[in-house]
Amino acid sequence: MDIIKxxxxxxxxIWACLVVGVIYVLAMYINKYLFRSKLNTFTIAMLIAMAIxxxxxxxxxxxxxxxxxxxxxxxxxxxxxxxxxxxIVATAYxxxxxxxxxxxxxAVVSLIIGVVGSYIIGVIIAIAFGIKDVKDITxxxxxxxTFIVGPVTGESIGASSEAIALSVAAGVVKSVLAMILIPTxxxxxxxxTPQAAMVVGGLxxxxxxxxAGLTALDPALVPYGAMTATFYTGLGCFLCPSILYIITxxxx
Amino acid sequence: xxIYGLAILTGLFLLGETxxxxxxxxxxxxxxGGVGFAMLFLILLTNTKYWNNKVSDKTKLGIxxxxxxxxxxxxxxxxxSNIIGAFKGGLIAFLAGGIAVVGMLLLTPFLSKYAKIKx
Numbered sequence: 001m002d003i004i005k006x007x008x009x010x011x012x013x014i015w016a017c018l019v020v021g022v023i024y025v026l027a028m029y030i031n032k033y034l035f036r037s038k039l040n041t042f043t044i045a046m047l048i049a050m051a052i053x054x055x056x057x058x059x060x061x062x063x064x065x066x067x068x069x070x071x072x073x074x075x076x077x078x079x080x081x082x083x084x085x086x087x088i089v090a091t092a093y094x095x096x097x098x099x100x101x102x103x104x105x106x107a108v109v110s111l112i113i114g115v116v117g118s119y120i121i122g123v124i125i126a127i128a129f130g131i132k133d134v135k136d137i138t139x140x141x142x143x144x145x146t147f148i149v150g151p152v153t154g155e156s157i158g159a160s161s162e163a164i165a166l167s168v169a170a171g172v173v174k175s176v177l178a179m180i181l182i183p184t185x186x187x188x189x190x191x192x193t194p195q196a197a198m199v200v201g202g203l204x205x206x207x208x209x210x211x212a213g214l215t216a217l218d219p220a221l222v223p224y225g226a227m228t229a230t231f232y233t234g235l236g237c238f239l240c241p242s243i244l245y246i247i248t249x250x251x252x
Numbered sequence: 253x254x255i256y257g258l259a260i261l262t263g264l265f266l267l268g269e270t271x272x273x274x275x276x277x278x279x280x281x282x283x284x285g286g287v288g289f290a291m292l293f294l295i296l297l298t299n300t301k302y303w304n305n306k307v308s309d310k311t312k313l314g315i316x317x318x319x320x321x322x323x324x325x326x327x328x329x330x331x332x333s334n335i336i337g338a339f340k341g342g343l344i345a346f347l348a349g350g351i352a353v354v355g356m357l358l359l360t361p362f363l364s365k366y367a368k369i370k371x
Contacts, residue, residue: 020324020331045327054335067332079328085287087322089265092291093315097299100292110363117359118352125348140344144352152282166348169341172334173349179330181357189360196364203356203363207287208333212326219323227291234276234284 005071012074019066019075023048043183043216050176088211088226095223096194103195107228110202115236118144118205119244122170127252134249136163141248142240143167146206147175149236156241175209182213191217194224201225205232257314264293 008015027045031037035044053065062068067076077083122144126137139159143150143166150167153159182191182200191200197214201224204210210229214222265287272286294315297303338345 016328017324020327023327023331024324042323042327046330049327049330050333050335053331053333057334057336063334063337065332065334075328075331079325079330079332083325084322084329085269086261086265087318087325088287089268089290089294090261090315090319091322092294093298093312093319095291095295097295100295106363106366110359113359113363114356117356121352121355122348125344125351129344131344140348143345144348148282166341166345168334169337169345170349170352172338173341173346174353175349176333176335176338177350177353178357181353185357189357190364191360193364196360199364200357200360203359204353205356206353208326208329209353211322212330215323215326222322223291223295227288230288230291231285234272234281237276237281238279238284 008071009073012072013077014074016072016074016078019072020078023052040183040216046179046212046216050179084208088207088222088230091226092223095227099194099224100198100227103198103224106195107198107202110199111205111228111231111235114203114205114232115145115239116244117203118174119236119240122167123248131163133160133163134245134252135159137252138240138245138248139163139167140170141244142236143170144174145171145236145240146233147171148233149240152237153240153245157245171206174204175206178204178206178209179212179216182210183216186213186217191221194221197221197225198228201228202232205229205236207233253308254310254314254317256308256311257316258318259314260297260311261294261315261318264297265290268293 024045028041031039031041031044056066060068066072119141122141123137126140131137135157136159139154142153147168150171151164154164201210207229211226214225268290269286271289272283275284276282
């Protein structure tokens with residue numbers, strides 16, 4: 001038993017490939033026999049992964065899901081930001097420059113609407129729940145952008161730690177919902193062109209959620225959506241603690 | 253060779269991140285779209301005539317491979333997401349994050365319709 005444990009810990013990254021592979025096979029069979037291949041295998045794999053990380057998270061009480069269990073730490077490397085960003089860049093291979101030119105202007109517009117709109121929604125919710133401190137309100141508004149913008153904003157303007165925790169939670173909710181809602185609402189919302197994917201990336205932002213959602217919807221759209229989404233967090237971290245905070249403070 | 257593809261990808265990735273972080277430093281934030289810049293460089297490179305005619309298939313394979321394994325990487329990413337944290341935030345977090353994503357998604361058709369008119 002110890003030998004196996006040592007081996008798995010030592011070979012964390014490649015062992016993680018087996019773990020993900022098994023989840024994927026499981027998802028394929030569930031799709032085939034339970035849903036007669038009507039769903040997307042990736043969506044099911046994602047739901048299984050969410051369930052696992054939720055159960056493990058409830059058990060360990062930590063924040064990194066399965067990666068918090070030492071023998072599964074390799075999952076944290078495989079799914080960590082280094083490989084994720086590297087792979088997202090690689091998905092741009094094959095993307096057409098003409099498509100990006102066509103959608104470029106709307107991508108910028110949607111980025112601004114996405115950040116400011118999400119911020120305003122977060123601020124309104126915070127006020128509706130009776131939060132009085134402007135710094136806390138701003139931080140929750142920033143959390144409605146992404147779970148990175150929230151804490152970055154909160155720390156830079158000196159919000160309370162409760163507000164920062166809330167902002168992270170709001171961002172995580174957004175990311176998880178984007179993973180589920182983009183593929184389910186994709187057809188209704190006509191997310192079927194590279195330009196529409198760029199708009200989604202700009203409006204929703206949260207890279208993890210957008211990329212996972214678009215993968216389930218149509219992998220060919222991923223590069224376009226991912227590219228705008230990666231600018232979102234940067235723009236949010238720039239706008240929320242500065243311009244948006246000052247405006248919010250002036251109004252309230 | 254495949255390693256050329258990996259090396260090119262890493263080079264562009266680091267170049268993009270350098271720009272993203274430099275821009276971030278200028279604006280006093282972390283990273284401003286480093287990945288986005290890197291993607292733009294890769295798209296610019298792979299849309300050139302030189303790339304399509306002169307570069308060997310094996311070199312291209314190096315990049316395509318990394319692009320292909322991003323699906324399992326995303327599954328691994330979800331495996332380590334903080335699902336409990338989303339629930340712990342309670343109603344404020346759920347409404348703030350939830351309405352933000354639903355509201356923005358509902359705007360999508362209008363904005364993408366406009367993007368189509370533009371062309």
